[in-house]
Amino acid sequence: MDFAPAEAGRGRRRRGGSQLATAPEPALIPLKVLVAGGFAVGKTTFVGSLSEIPPVTTEQEMTALSIGVDDTSAVPDKRTTTVAMDFGRITVDSSLILYLFGTPGQNRFWFMWDELARGAVGAVVLVDLRRVDDCFPAIDYFENRRLPFVLAVNQFPGTPEFADDAVREALVLPADTPVTRMDAREPRSSLTTLVALVEHALMRTPVG
Amino acid sequence: MTTGDSYGARSGGRVVPAYAFTAGRTRSAGQSQDMPIEALVTATELAGRHSSSLDMEYRSIVELGCQPVSVVEIGAALRVPVGVARVLVSDLANAGYLKVHLPQSDDTDGRPGSEILGRLLDGLRAR
Numbered sequence: 001m002d003f004a005p006a007e008a009g010r011g012r013r014r015r016g017g018s019q020l021a022t023a024p025e026p027a028l029i030p031l032k033v034l035v036a037g038g039f040a041v042g043k044t045t046f047v048g049s050l051s052e053i054p055p056v057t058t059e060q061e062m063t064a065l066s067i068g069v070d071d072t073s074a075v076p077d078k079r080t081t082t083v084a085m086d087f088g089r090i091t092v093d094s095s096l097i098l099y100l101f102g103t104p105g106q107n108r109f110w111f112m113w114d115e116l117a118r119g120a121v122g123a124v125v126l127v128d129l130r131r132v133d134d135c136f137p138a139i140d141y142f143e144n145r146r147l148p149f150v151l152a153v154n155q156f157p158g159t160p161e162f163a164d165d166a167v168r169e170a171l172v173l174p175a176d177t178p179v180t181r182m183d184a185r186e187p188r189s190s191l192t193t194l195v196a197l198v199e200h201a202l203m204r205t206p207v208g
Numbered sequence: 209m210t211t212g213d214s215y216g217a218r219s220g221g222r223v224v225p226a227y228a229f230t231a232g233r234t235r236s237a238g239q240s241q242d243m244p245i246e247a248l249v250t251a252t253e254l255a256g257r258h259s260s261s262l263d264m265e266y267r268s269i270v271e272l273g274c275q276p277v278s279v280v281e282i283g284a285a286l287r288v289p290v291g292v293a294r295v296l297v298s299d300l301a302n303a304g305y306l307k308v309h310l311p312q313s314d315d316t317d318g319r320p321g322s323e324i325l326g327r328l329l330d331g332l333r334a335r
Contacts, residue, residue, distance in 0.1 A: 028276050028309040030246040031320060031328060058284040087280055092331035096324070097276060099246045119244060119311045119318035121325065146317075195332050202325040 037126035038134020051088025122148035
C-alpha cells in the first residue's frame with residue numbers, strides 16, 4: 001500500500017519518475033479531538049459550532065479486535081455492531097486537518113472509544129453542572145488512558161455557580177486540569193475551549 | 209466481521225480492473241485495520257488518467273480524493289459504515305489510485321508531537 005511516511009518530521013516524498021519534478025508539498029497530517037460527556041450535554045452542538053462542514057452522523061463499526069480486548073458483557077452475543085457517531089472538520093492550514101469526533105453518549109458503547117482515542121490530540125469533556133455524574137465515565141476513561149482533556153462546563157440556563165476549584169474537587173480532577181465555562185452554541189466559545197485543550201496537550205508533550 | 213466479507217458482500221467480487229493489480233499484491237485485512245478513520249487520502253496521477261474505468265463506488269471515492277478527504281468522510285458521503293469505506297480505500301490505495309496520509313507521531317502512544325501541536329495551536333488561535 002502506498003502509505004505516506006508516518007514518522008514525525010519527515011516530508012512527504014512522491015514516488016514515480018514523472019512526479020519527481022513537482023515541487024515538494026508539505027505532508028498532509030490528520031489530527032483528531034474527541035468530544036465526550038453525558039447524554040444531551042451538547043456534544044453535537046459543540047462539534048457543529050466549530051465544523052466547517054455540517055456535522056455528520058455516521059456509523060462506526062466495532063471491530064472483532066476491539067471486542068476481543070474489551071469487556072463485552074454489554075453485547076454478549078454480537079461479534080460486531082454499529083453505533084452512531086458525530087464528526088466535524090476544521091482545515092487548520094494547508095497541511096493540517098483536524099477532525100472532531102463526538103463520542104457516543106450511551107455508556108455501554110464506551111469500549112469503542114479505544115480506536116477513536118488512539119493518536120488523539122486530547123478530549124473535551126462537556127459537563128452539565130446540574131448532573132455532573134454523567135461525565136464520570138468519560139473522565140475515568142481519559143485519565144486511565146492518560147489522554148489530555150479539558151473539562152468544559154456548558155452553561156445551560158440555571159447552571160449553578162461554582163468556582164473552578166470546587167468543580168475540580170467535586171469531580172476529583174487533577175489541579176492542572178483546565179476548566180472552561182462555555183456555550184457550545186457559540187463558535188468563539190467552543191474555539192476557546194478547543195484552544196485550551198491544545199495548550200494543555202502541548203504542555204504535557206515533551207519538546208522533540 | 210472480516211473486511212473480506214464486507215467487501216464481497218457489497219460488490220460481489222473484484223471490481224477494480226485486473227490490470228490495476230500487480231502479481232502478488234493483494235488486499236490485506238491487516239493493513240486496512242491499521243488505517244485510522246481520520247486517515248486522509250488524495251487521488252494520484254494514475255487516478256486522474258484511469259478512474260473512468262472504475263466501478264461507480266470507487267470512482268466516487270477517487271473524485272472525493274481530488275481534495276484531501278478522510279476515511280470517515282468517505283463513509284458518510286457514500287452512506288456506508290466506516291469499516292466498509294476503509295476497505296474500499298485500501299483497495300484503491302493498493303491499486304495506486306489513492307495516496308494515504310497517516311497520522312504522524314513520535315511517541316508510542318501515537319499522539320502528535322510538540323511540533324505538530326504547536327502548529328495546530330497557531331492555526332486555531334489565528335481563526
